Amino acid sequence: MTTYAKVIVNGSPITKSNFKLHNSNGRAILPNNSGKYHDRYALYEQEIALVARSQNPNVILNESLIALLKVYYKSEKRHPDTINITKSIFDGIEKSGLIVNDAQITRIIVQEYYDKENPRFELELFGESEYDLGFCINKKETITTPKIYSPIKKDLKKSIESKTPLPNIKTTCSICNTLIKGNDYIKADKGKTLICKKCFNKLF
Incomplete structure (x- = not known):
């Protein structure tokens, strides 16, 4: 039984929240066949599904999983909120059939990087029956320049x-x-x- 899979999808990662519209009742809707810009998310989700399946033929992970997600944005200044990226990506992964349900992801590490020439995301999935997760946070010997995030005024x-x-x-x-x-x-x-x-x- 396979307990590991890796998926690499090229292109700037996007989130579902940027492509929602609201109907007259205030309910969020996600267009998928309007032929307009807002179809972009639905197409991205389909791309994830196709790539995930092509890179992992005949693989179905049906146990609880540990996920390691590395997101490479094109720009350091303008990109989606990384905290929202996980849902967008796992919607496509679930649709591919690689996993049964995104509820299988019990532990996840998300890392943000920047690659102007090759934006993408890299996802590794590990079955908990065979793999375990360990991590540590160490204080730096040399302090680097902090990246400051200002709250909305x-x-x-x-x-x-x-x-x-x-x-x-x-x-x-x-x-x-x-x-x-x-x-x-x-x-x-x-x-x-x-x-x-x-x-x-x-x-x-």
Whole structure:
């Protein structure tokens, strides 16, 4: 019985949250055949499923699993939240039939890296009947420069919620990354995602 599998999918990893729309009742929907930009996630999920199956023919892991996920983003500054990546990836892995259900993942380590030339994710799955997980955190002998994450400013949040632009704050479209001017945008994903009206109109 096989207790190990590895999957490598090339391309910038994406998350489901960036491609959700909401219907008139406020319910989240995920388009898959509109022929528009929001179909991208569904296609990515299918790609994961096909690649996972082609790289692991005739393999089905049906026991509890340890997962080691390495995500390589193209840009260090602009990329999805790594914490949301796992669900997106395992949706495709489950669809491939490599695993029975993503509930099998009982322990997981996710590591974030950057590779401008070859963005991708690498996933290794280990059956707990044969493998165990051990890790340690060591204090560095030489302190390195910290990567600082600033919380969203209250005035920016207020600006997004009220759709009142602030002169010193720049917002960009989540699709085309161009600077948004004035009120020329639509909010999505409960205000977390901003889409310029030009890109929004292309979706329909």
